[in-house]
Amino acid sequence: MQTIQSKTIVFVTGAFVTNLGWRNWQNYFESKGYTTYAPAWPHKEGTAAEVRNRKPNDTALARVTIKDVVTTYENLIKTLPEKPIIIGHSFGGLVTQILLNRGLAAAAVVVHSVPPFGVIPYEFSFLKAGWRSLGLFTSLNKTYLMSFKTWQYAFVNGMSLEAQQAAYHENTIPESKRAARGGLTLAAKVDFKKPHAPLLFLAGGQDNIIPASLNKRNFKRYSDKNSITQFKQFDNHNHFVVGLPDWQDTTTYIYNWIQGL
DSSP: OOOOOOOEEEEEOOTTBOGGGGHHHHHHHHHTTOEEEOOOOTTOOSOHHHHHTTTTOOHHHHTOOHHHHHHHHHHHHHHSSSOOEEEEETHHHHHHHHHHHTTOOSEEEEESOOOOTTSOOOOHHHHHHHGGGGOTTSOTTSOBOOOHHHHHHHTOTTSOHHHHHHHHHHHBOOBOHHHHHHTTSGGGOOOTTSOOSOEEEEEETTOSSSOHHHHHHHHHTOOOTTSOEEEEEETTOOTTGGGSTTHHHHHHHHHHHHHTO
């Protein structure tokens, strides 16, 4: 066991959504004495409506790569007085795994994480939910905005139509196809054999875009026996886990895990 002294948390946002979705999580952990940060990806500053209004001619966002996203968080972390606990959702989970691999985290939690290079996402539901974001046969100089129909399948399946619509309008923003494709390249590679700070995987039994089986394969790739790597599945969670009505069950689980290290 090892005690985590860090009182700083950096939240890493996933693709397709605004960083403002972390507000409840930030409030929760700040009430526990943590200082929290949830920066936007490059060129995604503003509310969901403000960022959507820049589509489709937001060429600056369209040029953003996975390396740009990782660098944004790495540069922030290097300004902090201590190594933070890093919590990332979806594509932000992948970025978190990269930052952890670089030795920048006191501990890390990946929530329904997009897997690093080498963990092949062959599940049909992943392909159905995510292939449009790669922008195959479309211009990389235009951003991709997830349609409401795709959002229903990929993020908010199982929720009421009213809740799905509210979540869409409050969270969904355009995405860089370059960044999305980067998750399938060597830019998304990590060394699974390398010793690392404590790492918790969270998976959702109802998640279509990052199914629990994909999370489990990601988790199982870590092989250093002296590093803490743990896995927890919430059977009723879809991909909108950060904003679900029972979000506090997730934050409480994470908090207790950190305290138990």
